[in-house]
Amino acid sequence: xxxxxxxxxxxxxxxxxxxxxxxxxxxxxxxxxxxxxxxxxxxxxxxxxxxxxxxxxxxxxxxxxxxxxxxxxxxxxxxxxxxxxxxxxxxxxxxxxxxxxxxxxxxxxxxxxxxxxxxxxxxxxxxxxxxxxxxxxxxxxxxxxxxxxxxxxxxxxxxxxxxxxxxxxxxxxxxxxxxxxxxxxxxxxxxxxxxxxxxxxxxxxxxxxxxxxxxxxxxxxxxxxxxxxxxxxxxxxxxxxxxxxxxxxx
Ligand code: NAD
Numbered sequence: 485x486x487x488x489x490x491x492x493x494x495x496x497x498x499x500x501x502x503x504x505x506x507x508x509x510x511x512x513x514x515x516x517x518x519x520x521x522x523x524x525x526x527x528x529x530x531x532x533x534x535x536x537x538x539x540x541x542x543x544x545x546x547x548x549x550x551x552x553x554x555x556x557x558x559x560x561x562x563x564x565x566x567x568x569x570x571x572x573x574x575x576x577x578x579x580x581x582x583x584x585x586x587x588x589x590x591x592x593x594x595x596x597x598x599x600x601x602x603x604x605x606x607x608x609x610x611x612x613x614x615x616x617x618x619x620x621x622x623x624x625x626x627x628x629x630x631x632x633x634x635x636x637x638x639x640x641x642x643x644x645x646x647x648x649x650x651x652x653x654x655x656x657x658x659x660x661x662x663x664x665x666x667x668x669x670x671x672x673x674x675x676x677x678x679x680x681x682x683x684x685x686x687x688x689x690x691x692x693x694x695x696x697x698x699x700x701x702x703x704x705x706x707x708x709x710x711x712x713x714x715x716x717x718x719x720x721x722x723x724x725x726x727x728x729x730x731x732x733x734x
Contacts, residue, residue: 485513486714491564493517493556495547495604496574498525499676501623501669504702505571505709510538512710517560519545520574539564547574547600553607560611567611569713572601572646573623578639580679590638597642598649605653609662617661621712622650624666626728643668647724654722663721665712669705670694670728695730 492509496502497518503525506516510533518526518540526542533540541563545556560567575597581589601622612618627635628643647666654664671694674681681687691697708727711717726732 485511486710486716487569488513490514490568490713491517491560491566492569492571492713493519493543493560493567493604493608494571494573495519495545495600497529498522501672501702501705501709502571502573503529504706505573506540507533507536507538508703508706508710509569509713510540511536512714514569515564516540517543517556517564519543519547519556521546545574547572547604548595550603550607553603557607557611566615567608568615568618570604570608570612570618570620571623571709571713572604572620573709574600575623575642575675577675577677577679578627578635578637578642580677581636582679584636586636589636590641593636593638593642594645597639598645601646602649605649605664609653609657609660612662613660618663619713619717620650620653620662620664621709622646622664622666623709624650624668624724626668626670626726626731628666628668629726629732650724651722658721663712663717665717665720665722666724667705667708667712668724668726668728668732670700670726670731672700672705673702693731693734694728695734698729700727700729 498520624646628647650666
């Protein structure tokens with residue numbers, strides 16, 4: 485198994501890509517902490533993993549709250565004994581916001597999507613140093629590479645921040661054996677906080693802009709995150725992995 489003996493904390497593990505990563509990591513032998521604001525959904529994922537013979541535990545966490553990060557990391561270490569892998573996946577969408585000039589939306593997007601990643605690394609890295617190293621995978625987006633007409637600019641700013649804070653951390657912690665990389669999904673099933681996706685014509689135009697002509701599947705992103713998290717990526721740090729069906733290659 486590719487993550488045998490590892491302990492992983494996955495934020496936003498209650499739903500979507502985070503839940504898929506939690507299930508995949510557990511199948512690959514990791515003990516998984518599902519950290520999320522959604523208790524009921526997290527516990528469903530925890531139960532699914534247990535039924536399949538894996539190990540998981542729910543940790544309540546709002547990633548924008550530093551005190552909750554302190555508690556969450558200490559809960560993971562007291563429950564599983566150490567921390568090897570952090571997947572900073574929790575996030576909110578920029579497409580649910582109608583007013584692209586909203587300062588409140590800017591603050592919310594930056595707090596959860598960008599500051600949440602900074603705080604996660606800040607509090608996980610000391611534990612990884614104690615464990616002799618680790619791997620951090622930060623989930624950005626194609627929105628960290630290109631602008632889009634249908635999302636609040638704070639989403640692009642937050643995902644661009646994730647891309648660069650990843651490189652800063654990679655450079656600063658390489659000597660401690662901690663690798664830090666970003667994964668950038670393209671068009672995927674809607675987020676819980678996405679706005680309506682528009683009519684059939686706009687859906688068709690969205691898919692037509694993707695060279696592969698289709699949306700990504702949750703497992704296709706989870707497989708990329710698994711690779712980056714695992715020792716198979718042992719000489720890879722500070723890099724960006726686009727999982728976008730060729731969208732940014734055009
Ligand atoms: P999702 O909405 O299905 O899941 C996000 C999870 O994050 C939920 O479980 C939610 O409860 C949790 N979350 C939200 N705010 C939180 C907070 N403050 N603290 C803790 N948990 C919180 O979304 P998804 O599609 O699985 O997206 C996962 C990641 O991938 C996000 O960072 C998102 O920006 C990014 N992404 C999504 C898409 C897409 O099209 N779905 C594309 C590119 C990147």
